[in-house]
Amino acid sequence: MRAVLRQPELDAAFKELVLTLPSETYLAEQLDEVDPQRIHAVREAMREQLARELHDDWQWAFESHRYNGGYQPDTLPAGRRALAGLALTYLCLDARSSGDAVWPGKAYQRFKDADNMTDRFNALSALVQSGHALATPALARFYSLFKSEELVLDKWFALQAGACDRSGQILPAVRQLLKHPDFNLKNPNRARSVIFSYCCANPAAFHRADAGGYVFWSEQVLELDAINPQVAARLARALDRWKKLVEPWRSAAREALVRVAAKADLSNDVREVVTRSLAD
Template identity: 45%
Template sequence: LAHRHAGSAQAEDALSAFEMRYRGDALVLDKWFQIQAGVPGPLTVENVRALMQHPAFSIANPNRVRSLIGTFSSANQTGFHLSGGQGYRFFAETVLEVEKRNPQVAARLATALRSWRSLEPVRQNKARQALLQIANADNLSADLRDIVERTLV
């Protein structure tokens, strides 16, 4: 329902009811974040950004980060690969934020851009810019630097 009728009153009601019912179950709530991160379309970046403000989300929780950001970057092709590059910019900002708390999770997230060369030229350039944004950040962990440098080569 959330994927086929994203933004509809029925989808919002279903997501809200699901959240209320499973609020106390961390693993199920991770699925709730995954479902929403996987909803295709041009509003995905804004929706994922808003979900990062949800009380149940914590950038310090690796499972939540993987559920939301990992799903967005690895499983939401239309949301992540928007031609304007906003998915890549958001991703780079978020990876750098995660890196401050958990370098291993940030490095794993960064693998979502390994196939950037297979994109068409406009997206390829924007994905490369996101990788360079990460690579040029100060004080990168060895794990993240290794992934990004190998991805750029």
């Protein structure tokens, strides 16, 4: 991986693509039996090893690709921004393990000084995904800057709902996001940015040992079903692959599906999804 990162003949966008690990969802799809927490633990251990072992290389990549002149929506600078963002994420991740305050501080400064959304959001994401304390003021600042931009605000919500779950903190955070003044369950994009980001794109946070994620899922499917059955049906598919889960997740997921299916006035859209899932 070091050879790829340092190879001068390779395009920055290609490097970023190659060096980005497969998602936990993709890894789970390759297995006959799925242990969500083991997948998360192994993938995070690999990310931490890459952050530690390639620290100097990530630093080189960031410093070499951070300046791209005035913003241009072209392929070359876009690739350079992407690689700089990936490098910053790994540097902040390593800082979490080592206790170093320098790189999180640089990420926060880049977040404040960025002249384009990509660099600003990449820096914010690096802080959030590494779980650094500076993520809190950065998130507040981002919200104050873009609270009137609906699509940007969707990204702000999704980033938090999809953050790395290290101590079971994501589900309580998601429940708080549902109480945010700018969250509206009747807005499909806003519902996707929070609920779908958690249930469908954050496996380790969703597949909790206490089944709290499944309880949350069933609550949201039922609540959405009364508002927008089509969106609720798409959310219901988050447990399509429940039979591949190892215990205790398999039994807990089935219980959640049964709970949804038991609702008397369930829409045809959602009933079709959960009935088929239970029968398959």
